[in-house]
Amino acid sequence: xxxxxxxxxxxxxxxxxxxVDVPLFLRKRRLLKQALQGRKPGVRTRIxxxxxxxxxxxxxSLEVFLLNQSLEPQFYESEYGRFAEDALFxxxxxxxxxxxxxxxxxxxxxxxxxxALGAGSAAFEAAVEEEMSxxxxxxxxxxKQHPSCTIIQNNFDLPVLRPLGNxxxxxxxxxxxxxxxxxxxxxCAAAGNSRLVIHxxxxxxxxxxxxxxxxxxxxxxYKLAVTPFGCVLLGKSLANLIQAIYGRTKKCLVLxxxxxLWGGIVGDDGVDNLxxxxxxxxxxxxxxxxxxxxxxxxxxxxxxxxxKNEEAVALEGLGHPDGILRPADFAAIKANWxxxxxxxxxxxxxxxxxxxxxxxxxxxxxxxxxxxxxxPDVTVxxxxxxxxxxxxxxxxxxxxEPASINEDDLKRARYxxxxxxxxxxxxxxxxxxxxxxxLEMVCEIKPFSPVYLGRIAQLTNKTxxxxxxxxxxxxxxIEEIAREDQYIHLYGRLIDKFGDNGLISVxxxxxxxxSLSILLWLxxxxxxxxxxxxxxxxxxxERCQERGIQRIxxxxxxxxxxxxxxxxxxxxxxxxxxxxxxxxxTWVFDLSFDYVPRNRYIRRSE
Amino acid sequence: xxxxxxxxxxxxxxxxxxxxIARLQPIxxxxxxxTVVLTPEMTADEVEEWDSLAxxxxxxxxxxxxxxxxxxxEAENTKNIGELADLIGRYVQAK
Numbered sequence: 001x002x003x004x005x006x007x008x009x010x011x012x013x014x015x016x017x018x019x020v021d022v023p024l025f026l027r028k029r030r031l032l033k034q035a036l037q038g039r040k041p042g043v044r045t046r047i048x049x050x051x052x053x054x055x056x057x058x059x060x061s062l063e064v065f066l067l068n069q070s071l072e073p074q075f076y077e078s079e080y081g082r083f084a085e086d087a088l089f090x091x092x093x094x095x096x097x098x099x100x101x102x103x104x105x106x107x108x109x110x111x112x113x114x115x116a117l118g119a120g121s122a123a124f125e126a127a128v129e130e131e132m133s134x135x136x137x138x139x140x141x142x143x144k145q146h147p148s149c150t151i152i153q154n155n156f157d158l159p160v161l162r163p164l165g166n167x168x169x170x171x172x173x174x175x176x177x178x179x180x181x182x183x184x185x186x187x188c189a190a191a192g193n194s195r196l197v198i199h200x201x202x203x204x205x206x207x208x209x210x211x212x213x214x215x216x217x218x219x220x221x222y223k224l225a226v227t228p229f230g231c232v233l234l235g236k237s238l239a240n241l242i243q244a245i246y247g248r249t250k251k252c253l254v255l256x257x258x259x260x261l262w263g264g265i266v267g268d269d270g271v272d273n274l275x276x277x278x279x280x281x282x283x284x285x286x287x288x289x290x291x292x293x294x295x296x297x298x299x300x301x302x303x304x305x306x307x308k309n310e311e312a313v314a315l316e317g318l319g320h321p322d323g324i325l326r327p328a329d330f331a332a333i334k335a336n337w338x339x340x341x342x343x344x345x346x347x348x349x350x351x352x353x354x355x356x357x358x359x360x361x362x363x364x365x366x367x368x369x370x371x372x373x374x375x376p377d378v379t380v381x382x383x384x385x386x387x388x389x390x391x392x393x394x395x396x397x398x399x400x401e402p403a404s405i406n407e408d409d410l411k412r413a414r415y416x417x418x419x420x421x422x423x424x425x426x427x428x429x430x431x432x433x434x435x436x437x438x439l440e441m442v443c444e445i446k447p448f449s450p451v452y453l454g455r456i457a458q459l460t461n462k463t464x465x466x467x468x469x470x471x472x473x474x475x476x477x478i479e480e481i482a483r484e485d486q487y488i489h490l491y492g493r494l495i496d497k498f499g500d501n502g503l504i505s506v507x508x509x510x511x512x513x514x515s516l517s518i519l520l521w522l523x524x525x526x527x528x529x530x531x532x533x534x535x536x537x538x539x540x541x542e543r544c545q546e547r548g549i550q551r552i553x554x555x556x557x558x559x560x561x562x563x564x565x566x567x568x569x570x571x572x573x574x575x576x577x578x579x580x581x582x583x584x585x586t587w588v589f590d591l592s593f594d595y596v597p598r599n600r601y602i603r604r605s606e
Numbered sequence: 607x608x609x610x611x612x613x614x615x616x617x618x619x620x621x622x623x624x625x626x627i628a629r630l631q632p633i634x635x636x637x638x639x640x641t642v643v644l645t646p647e648m649t650a651d652e653v654e655e656w657d658s659l660a661x662x663x664x665x666x667x668x669x670x671x672x673x674x675x676x677x678x679x680e681a682e683n684t685k686n687i688g689e690l691a692d693l694i695g696r697y698v699q700a701k
Contacts, residue, residue, distance in 0.1 A: 224662070
């Protein structure tokens with residue numbers, strides 16, 4: 001009002017970044033929502049909030065953070081305190097809503113029975129069992145009624161009041177002991193169930209501080225189990241988790257070198273004079289940050305260097321005797337004098353990933369600013385200039401929160417190491433076919449199997465370029481596809497002489513009479529132009545023939561990123577049946593003729 | 607920033623009802639999409655968006671802005687903007 005809206009918007013949107021300006025957020029929540037709704041529409045999702053207390057504050061804050069992550073939520077809210085009833089007894093409204101995520105917003109206030117004063121271990125265990133059987137029944141019923149829904153369950157926060165003082169944490173009657181035990185049981189339940197995800201309000205409430213997290217006044221006045229202040233941070237934490245469930249975890253961390261990974265300028269000060277190691281507080285801080293980054297790499301986050309340096313000098317810095325990060329840890333190294341946004345664009349192209357999968361960390365505010373301006377899709381956390389805080393600030397942006405960790409995440413860094421060797425081999429072969437032969441490729445193409453469901457769901461959410469329909473699926477939905485007979489589903493893995501590329505392609509079709517409609521066909525760009533799409537078609541045709549299917553119906557749904565597959569069907573021999581002005585095309589592939597396998601270079605393994 | 611139980615060290619001067627209402631106006635402007643021109647006689651019933659979520663947001667924002675803390679149920683019992691402003695005024699004076 002009166003203030004230019006763009007200025008206001010930028011200033012207010014900054015309240016969403018770490019450290020969240022909670023009072024400003026609460027005051028401007030309406031404007032924030034308005035500003036975010038004005039941006040390009042995001043992916044729609046349906047979230048049921050099943051509350052053990054009032055949930056309007058949770059919903060209002062969560063909505064803003066989800067919009068900020070380009071997710072457009074629709075909400076169902078249970079009536080006050082009716083989380084258990086909504087789950088245990090069918091509720092037509094909830095059934096019709098078809099939640100993709102059911103969030104159970106419970107807190108310690110919803111624990112029914114605590115062990116009695118003077119309880120021994122038997123009474124304690126009985127109380128645990130009673131409480132757990134209640135929650136297990138809720139989860140089981142939700143899973144049954146909503147087969148493609150992921151359940152997010154809060155664990156328990158601790159009460160502010162501790163009438164027994166320290167004994168609350170030191171006896172079987174203690175509520176702290178009891179709550180910790182329930183949280184452990186929740187963790188065990190989630191570890192054994194891919195559709196159940198824990199939202200850790202136990203840690204979150206500790207971070208906020210219990211006296212700011214819970215206020216008896218608000219409980220008595222509004223049946224609010226978490227203060228509005230706490231609900232803002234809960235909304236952010238939950239949005240990060242939902243983003244991870246949707247496979248939006250960022251893929252690559254791009255790092256500056258001087259004063260980001262070590263103190264000092266390697267080109268000026270020389271390797272020996274850098275601050276890195278255990279000599280000073282500053283040196284220890286840089287080493288701790290390198291350790292944090294190395295851990296990210298070890299669980300599958302790609303690393304890249306983007307530094308204004310001579311490459312030889314940069315490599316010398318990465319050879320510092322006390323350093324943890326080495327040149328081989330990086331999937332791409334750009335050390336030159338080009339503008340950083342240009343190098344970052346090249347890094348994304350080299351690694352075949354989108355700019356929106358990158359996070360850029362640089363101590364220099366001018367570089368951060370210029371990258372933000374030229375590449376708005378790249379996430380650039382405001383890391384400041386104190387290296388002891390870099391890990392915390394990087395973590396708080398929530399970019400790298402995983403929903404789960406699978407085998408492929410652990411192996412990913414090695415695939416990319418193999419990739420640079422492959423490029424070198426390609427330039428040594430004059431004929432492309434000869435090059436493909438020389439790769440000695442072997443593929444495994446099979447129906448979905450349980451160990452791969454997590455990776456398959458992840459691919460549906462991450463793959464933007466080679467993706468004919470860009471449909472996103474949660475793991476629960478992929479499980480449903482694997483289970484139901486009307487689907488034909490295949491995954492493809494590809495191995496070559498340089499290494500295992502892992503699971504890189506997925507096709508799903510739905511059988512309707514004698515036809516198969518393709519719902520999903522995607523492939524990771526790291527195996528582009530290897531003939532894998534032909535191998536997938538061969539396998540798909542085989543499955544179709546086994547099921548007596550006579551035609552495959554293909555559809556291409558254009559997005560800003562998938563132009564590379566607009567001609568996929570045509571190149572594989574499909575016939576176009578329709579095209580509308582949006583660019584959507586439909587195709588048919590007739591199976592009543594003899595099918596000649598397309599794949600020439602990849603051996604199928606059994 | 608509002609810290610429960612925190613007693614700010616500074617002392618505010620006495621505020622009249624109209625001064626408090628003038629300071630409440632921008633809080634209402636932020637929280638409500640509809641234009642609400644505050645008068646001492648205005649009640650929650652006259653503002654369509656003023657539901658229980660809005661009430662909670664409003665009282666949080668007021669306590670943050672004036673650096674005061676209401677007793678349980680107290681602010682909810684005020685009948686109109688004038689009474690709410692008087693209550694705020696008393697807290698500001700008592701600090």
